[in-house]
Amino acid sequence: SQQGEEDPQALSIQEGENATMNCSYKTSINNLQWYRQNSGRGLVHLILIRSNEREKHSGRLRVTLDTSKKSSSLLITASRAADTASYFCATDGAGGYNKLIFGAGTRLAVHP
């Protein structure tokens, strides 16, 4: 079964603003990953944070992980219209080798 709720389900912002998406999960994890999906397309890996890490940066992305609360957040700074997409967190460790369980996703719309 899927685990993880993402909050918010949809987010609409203006270009230049920051976007924060949250993800919660239920079981122990080895790592948590964030993926991006443009409408009707496959997923693109954004960033991975291991269970012993608390924060990670990649360009305009900042991910935090709180294993005590079983939650993670993805921050996109200085958003652009091209950031418009759905963003999913996925946990690895719930069942086996590289098996990812996805959260519900956040649909982000960035308006010019």
Next chain:
Amino acid sequence: GAVVSQHPSRVICKSGTSVKIECRSLDFQATTMFWYRQFPKKSLMLMATSNEGSKATYEQGVEKDKFLINHASLTLSTLTVTSAHPEDSSFYICSAPGQGARNEQFFGPGTRLTVL
């Protein structure tokens, strides 16, 4: 990065027919691949783990006789939706784990199945 392809990208079929979807790792070998389905504006639901040279492992609630998976080589896994019905209409996505410690997965572009 590694590339995973899917074929076809879109398929429309009549109820009762079977549809085969291919997932290929183009520049790397994948002993394991994963199949997901995704309903509109929803998340990805893991259907099964495809294992090269052995039987697939299905998630709870997924009918193995309905969704036949074959992983005949290190670069190809196929998903066959048998006796398709309109409720099988969905977006089907495959993925393959990359090499090394990054634990990154590479996703195919997806196949949109519409059953009339």
